[in-house]
Each structure stands twice: as C-alpha cells, then as structure tokens.
Amino acid sequence: MSFVFYLLAALTVAGGMAAVLLKNTVHCALALTVAFAGLAFLFLDLDAQFAGFAQILVYIGAVAILVVFAILLTKGSETPQDGVFSSTWLAGLAIAAAVFAVLGWAVLGSARVLPHESAVPTVTVKDIGVALMGRYVLPLEIVAILLTAATIGAVIVAMHEKEEPQ
Amino acid sequence: MTSLTGFLMVAALVFSIGLAGALTRRNAILVLIGIELMLNAANLNLIAFWRYGPHPEALTGMMFAIFSIAVAAAEAAVGLGLVIQIYRHAKTTDLDQMNRMKG
Numbered sequence: 001m002s003f004v005f006y007l008l009a010a011l012t013v014a015g016g017m018a019a020v021l022l023k024n025t026v027h028c029a030l031a032l033t034v035a036f037a038g039l040a041f042l043f044l045d046l047d048a049q050f051a052g053f054a055q056i057l058v059y060i061g062a063v064a065i066l067v068v069f070a071i072l073l074t075k076g077s078e079t080p081q082d083g084v085f086s087s088t089w090l091a092g093l094a095i096a097a098a099v100f101a102v103l104g105w106a107v108l109g110s111a112r113v114l115p116h117e118s119a120v121p122t123v124t125v126k127d128i129g130v131a132l133m134g135r136y137v138l139p140l141e142i143v144a145i146l147l148t149a150a151t152i153g154a155v156i157v158a159m160h161e162k163e164e165p166q
Numbered sequence: 167m168t169s170l171t172g173f174l175m176v177a178a179l180v181f182s183i184g185l186a187g188a189l190t191r192r193n194a195i196l197v198l199i200g201i202e203l204m205l206n207a208a209n210l211n212l213i214a215f216w217r218y219g220p221h222p223e224a225l226t227g228m229m230f231a232i233f234s235i236a237v238a239a240a241e242a243a244v245g246l247g248l249v250i251q252i253y254r255h256a257k258t259t260d261l262d263q264m265n266r267m268k269g
Contacts (some may be wrong), residue, residue: 005169009176014233016180018186025195032199039206046173046217048212051209051231058235063202063242068193070246074253085190086262092189100182107174114170114218121222128232131225139229143236145227154247160254 012038020158023084025071033064047120050128173214183205194249194259200241205238 015035020027036059043052071127132140184203191197209231216227253259 005172009172012176013179013183015250016183019199019203020183020191020196024229025193028196028199032202035203036206037181038246039210042173042210043213046213048213048217048228048231051213051228051235054232054235055206055209058208058239059202062239066242066246067199069194070249073250074195074259084192084196086192089190093186096182096186097187099185100178103178103181104175106169107178111171114174116218118218118220118222121217121235123223123225123228127210127223128225128228131229139233143233147236147240150244154243157244158247 005042005045007039008038012042027069029064029067029071031068033060036060036064047123050125168215170218177210177214180204192260192262193237194252194261195246197261198245198249202238202242205234205241207222209234209238220228254267259264 014042015031015033018031019035036055040052040055040060043055058118103104120143175251177228181263184207187200187203188197189200191200212231212234216222216225216231219227222228226239249259252264256264
C-alpha cells in the first residue's frame, strides 16, 4: 500500500462524503467532480490508463456537466427550508451502514485467499481496440444502439410539450 | 492488508456513501448523484480485479468497466431528462412531495 494510494483514497472518499452531505446542491456537484477525479486517478494507479482517461472524459467531462445543467434548470441550488435530508433518513443511513458492514466483512474475511501482488499487465490502447473490434464487437454495437436510444429518449422526455389547443 | 483489499475497501466505502446519499437526500438530482457514485464503486472493483486477477491480458474486467461507463452515461442522460420533466410538471424536485403517480 503506497502513499499515493492512501492520498487518492482519501480524496475520493472525502469527495463522495461532501457530495452526499453538503447543503448547497451546486457544491454537491462540484464535490462529485472531485470524487470522479479521485476514482480516475485510482484507475491510473491500477495501470488501467484507458479506463482512467475514459472516466475523466465521460464522468468529469459529460456527467458532471449534465448534473450541473439539471441543477440550474430545476432551481435545485436553493436550499429547502425543511432540511436537505428526507423524512426517512435514519432508515437509509442504517441500511447503508449495514451494507458497508457486510461488504467490509466479506472483503476482510476473504483477504487471505485474494490474489496478492502480480506483475504489471502490459496492455496498450491498441490491444483494447483490437479486443473491441474482435471479441467484443457485439457488445460494442449494442452499446452504440443503447447510447443512440438513450440520447433520443432523453431529448424526447425533456422536450417541451406543446400546449393542447382548447 | 494487500493492495487489492485496499482497493476493494475503498470501493465498498464509496458504494456505501452513494447508497446513503441515494436513500437519505430529498432532492432527486442528489439521488442520481448517489447512484452514479455506486456505479463508479462497482467500476473500481472491476478494474481492481482485472489488475490483480490471473489473466489481465484477457481484458475481461477492463471491457466490463468500459461498457459499464457507457451504460452509466446513458443512464445519467435519461435520469436527468426525467428529473427536468418532473420539475416542469410538479414544480419541485423534492422526493418527499412526489407521493402520487397521477399527474
């Protein structure tokens, strides 16, 4: 466990906590960007360069901007008077804590049998491209259709409905 | 604690934070942010297992993570479109006030 890992883990977790806990919704979106960046750097730390840069492009470049647009379009930046947490927040917190307890128990319990240090995989972007065009070409095409459908669907859902003539 | 265990613990922590956010926030956009955090935690697990697994040259975990990123982007676009449309209709994104399916 290197110092870099602890630094990136602290950055990611702090960004995630801030995104969930802050009162102002715009601040939450900015903290979410920090969490996404921390995860991208963790991907780079795991020698997954392509996934790391895809994470930066897709999440920081697109999803975070989309979230900010949605916040601005819905007056979501106004802090409501009766608190930012729902009426059932205690139950939600208990469920999340229980899930973390189970996950942590499973991970720490299986630490002995998990694989240890292994050689750095020598995977280039060319290998990923060859795999995408070869073995994974069908999932790639399906994802292309999904993205097209999602784009059209999002536009249709968010489009202004025309006023019905009375 | 090995490196893989550390990455898995970070992923578990981020997943739980996202779940807590999705379950406790009132604003629908913040719930979507929580869901995005959960998806990202799953991606971190996939990449970590790819890196420390026996056959990283097979690229299975990496491909799964890349497709997961694409699907999450589609999910975010449709989800935020739905939130904007609900806001136009109900003039609020407060989930505690959205207690009926009839328009």
